[in-house]
Amino acid sequence: MDLSVRIGSLVLKNPLIAASGCFGYGVEYADVVDLSSLGALVTKGLFLQAREGHPSPRIVETPAGMLNAIGLQGIGARRFVEDKLPELRARRATVIVNVCGTTLDEYAEVSRILSDAEGVAAIELNISCPNIKEGGIQFGCSLNGTDDVVRAVRKVTRLPIIPKLTPNVADVASFARAAEEAGADAVSLVNTFLAMVIDIETRRPKISNGLGGLSGPAIRPIAVRMVHECRQTVKIPILGMGGIADARDALEFIIAGANAVQVGTASFVDPFIWSKLLDGIGDYMQRHHVARVADLVGTVVRGLKAEG
Amino acid sequence: MPFDVAAEVIANRPLSSDFNVLALAAPAIAALSAPGQFVMVKPGTGLDPLLRRPFSVFEVLRDAGGTPTGITILSKRIGASTSLIYDARPGQHVACLGPLGRPFTLVDAPTEAWMVAGGVGLAPFATLAESLRARGVACTLFYGARRAAELFFLDFFRALGVELALTTEDGSLGEPGRVIAPLDRQLAARAPSSSVMIYACGPEGMLAATARTAAAHRRPCEVSVERIMGCGLGGCYSCVVPMHSADGHAHHVRACLAGPVLAADQIVWD
Numbered sequence: 213m214d215l216s217v218r219i220g221s222l223v224l225k226n227p228l229i230a231a232s233g234c235f236g237y238g239v240e241y242a243d244v245v246d247l248s249s250l251g252a253l254v255t256k257g258l259f260l261q262a263r264e265g266h267p268s269p270r271i272v273e274t275p276a277g278m279l280n281a282i283g284l285q286g287i288g289a290r291r292f293v294e295d296k297l298p299e300l301r302a303r304r305a306t307v308i309v310n311v312c313g314t315t316l317d318e319y320a321e322v323s324r325i326l327s328d329a330e331g332v333a334a335i336e337l338n339i340s341c342p343n344i345k346e347g348g349i350q351f352g353c354s355l356n357g358t359d360d361v362v363r364a365v366r367k368v369t370r371l372p373i374i375p376k377l378t379p380n381v382a383d384v385a386s387f388a389r390a391a392e393e394a395g396a397d398a399v400s401l402v403n404t405f406l407a408m409v410i411d412i413e414t415r416r417p418k419i420s421n422g423l424g425g426l427s428g429p430a431i432r433p434i435a436v437r438m439v440h441e442c443r444q445t446v447k448i449p450i451l452g453m454g455g456i457a458d459a460r461d462a463l464e465f466i467i468a469g470a471n472a473v474q475v476g477t478a479s480f481v482d483p484f485i486w487s488k489l490l491d492g493i494g495d496y497m498q499r500h501h502v503a504r505v506a507d508l509v510g511t512v513v514r515g516l517k518a519e520g
Numbered sequence: 521m522p523f524d525v526a527a528e529v530i531a532n533r534p535l536s537s538d539f540n541v542l543a544l545a546a547p548a549i550a551a552l553s554a555p556g557q558f559v560m561v562k563p564g565t566g567l568d569p570l571l572r573r574p575f576s577v578f579e580v581l582r583d584a585g586g587t588p589t590g591i592t593i594l595s596k597r598i599g600a601s602t603s604l605i606y607d608a609r610p611g612q613h614v615a616c617l618g619p620l621g622r623p624f625t626l627v628d629a630p631t632e633a634w635m636v637a638g639g640v641g642l643a644p645f646a647t648l649a650e651s652l653r654a655r656g657v658a659c660t661l662f663y664g665a666r667r668a669a670e671l672f673f674l675d676f677f678r679a680l681g682v683e684l685a686l687t688t689e690d691g692s693l694g695e696p697g698r699v700i701a702p703l704d705r706q707l708a709a710r711a712p713s714s715s716v717m718i719y720a721c722g723p724e725g726m727l728a729a730t731a732r733t734a735a736a737h738r739r740p741c742e743v744s745v746e747r748i749m750g751c752g753l754g755g756c757y758s759c760v761v762p763m764h765s766a767d768g769h770a771h772h773v774r775a776c777l778a779g780p781v782l783a784a785d786q787i788v789w790d
Contacts (some may be wrong), residue, residue, distance in 0.1 A: 233756070240754035240777070243521040256757070269748050271758040276567035282757045285772055424750050429567050457567070480571060480751035481562065483617070484524055518568065 217472045219449045220372035220397030222333050224251035227472035228489055231453055232310035234476030237296040244483045257312040257338045260322055262288040264365035267406040271411050272418040277428030279407050281421035289322045293329040301331040306308040308334045327369040335371050340378035340403035352378045355390045362394035372397035380406050385445035386437045399448040402435045428477040429455040436468045443469020443510045459492020469510040522559045523548040527616040529608050533671050538597045540606050549618045550588035553577045555648035556781040558754040559618030563604035573601045576643035589764055596640040620752050621780050629656045631715040636662045636730045638722025644744050653680045664699030668692035700729045707737040731784035741784035747775040762788040
């Protein structure tokens with residue numbers, strides 16, 4: 213059974229990826245998960261400098277989901293390379309670094325620092341965080357901005373570039389196309405949906421930032437639709453995500469058009485989810501006589517089932 | 521390394537219309553738990569509530585031979601998860617991940633241990649008192665609640681030889697008012713040469729007041745903070761606490777990894 217996934221020059225051993233912002237820097241999970249068993253892990257978003265993020269409370273639960281506004285707390289690119297990357301290398305993790313910036317220069321500079329470091333497999337460009345004013349989203353909500361960021365980073369790295377797209381736009385597929393035309397090797401989608409929860413007793417938002425990003429099973433059908441639309445629009449690999457909680461959900465994304473899937477919120481609930489997902493995908497492939505997971509990508513069947 | 525078990529509910533003991541003690545079969549977690557550590561619990565398997573909730577380990581259960589068999593958690597019903605925990609039936613299974621987090625620093629005699637608990641903040645002090653009494657440390661529990669009926673396990677602490685200083689907001693038992701008043705008074709009555717370690721768990725305002733009181737009397741103080749947690753493992757950065765740092769700015773640390781027990785004088789209190 214071939215579970216491998218190709219993203220530009222990078223080959224993942226399986227399609228399961230820990231999503232950015234949901235897995236710390238990976239090292240936090242080293243006692244719980246064999247990091248080398250994952251297709252890849254995506255780090256928390258990194259700017260050039262350290263950031264403290266928003267005050268508590270930073271999350272609130274909603275039916276089948278959660279809102280977060282962490283505010284991209286992070287240690288900065290250089291400290292990541294010094295403090296976290298050596299352990300990730302030692303544990304043979306495939307590391308995709310989520311790169312943030314407030315300017316094109318910052319995206320390029322962070323990407324250059326990470327490209328020079330040993331042990332970074334790819335760069336995911338955070339152009340879609342809904343929770344901070346000055347970082348990323350202004351690029352990710354404009355086709356020109358998306359084009360600019362990808363081209364700026366393309367100039368400084370040979371690593372695969374994977375812009376992470378926001379669902380908070382009218383037509384996600386047009387952003388996937390802009391990324392592809394600018395030279396991206398793949399796209400990740402979707403980031404969280406901008407949302408709000410209010411405490412009716414105090415009439416205050418339940419998280420400190422006011423607004424936050426909705427994730428979890430509540431968003432899954434919308435995310436599947438967006439992956440499907442992007443699959444019909446671009447040829448580059450898609451890293452699909454949005455509320456995946458079991459192997460069936462992962463397969464749904466793959467069939468919709470994702471080459472690999474990212475899992476975030478569900479690994480909060482079950483940090484041991486990874487082997488269960490892998491087993492479930494394997495069982496499905498056996499049951500359906502699918503030899504390569506790549507053969508499942510974008511195989512939605514149209515129309516009603518024929519009789520007989 | 522934490523264990524994740526589908527722990528069978530051994531018993532569910534209601535203490536009032538809101539508080540209950542849930543006993544879970546979890547030998548591996550029980551064997552590793554240190555006072556102040558916590559578990560992430562998910563009652564039910566559905567998507568609503570979706571996330572686990574953090575609970576201090578309240579008691580470590582042991583069989584006749586002293587081998588750890590399980591833990592209990594002290595819960596107050598305030599939302600969906602705690603309602604499920606209040607209504608849990610023996611035989612049901614509850615996902616339980618732990619033990620997690622940094623425990624209390626244990627002191628040795630002749631240093632005395634003064635524990636300050638507010639409401640459900642009593643939770644970490646049963647195991648802490650047991651550990652400290654086993655080391656021969658003199659212990660006092662300053663314990664405040666809204667009313668007498670919400671002061672629990674008093675006989676348990678008395679049987680351990682823990683001095684009690686009780687307060688209720690309605691004056692129905694002990695001293696009327698908040699728990700900080702007797703703490704402040706007794707600290708003022710102490711000779712500065714005597715050694716006292718303060719441990720606190722409870723509402724944020726009580727923790728801040730305890731921290732101020734401890735600082736005013738120049739006593740070391742550890743607090744167990746309560747935060748909304750997404751994962752309990754350091755993955756989500758939801759549970760941060762602002763701490764003083766060398767550069768003068770508040771630095772956010774994750775309560776699940778650096779805490780839940782933190783040095784009171786390092787926290788930036790509002």
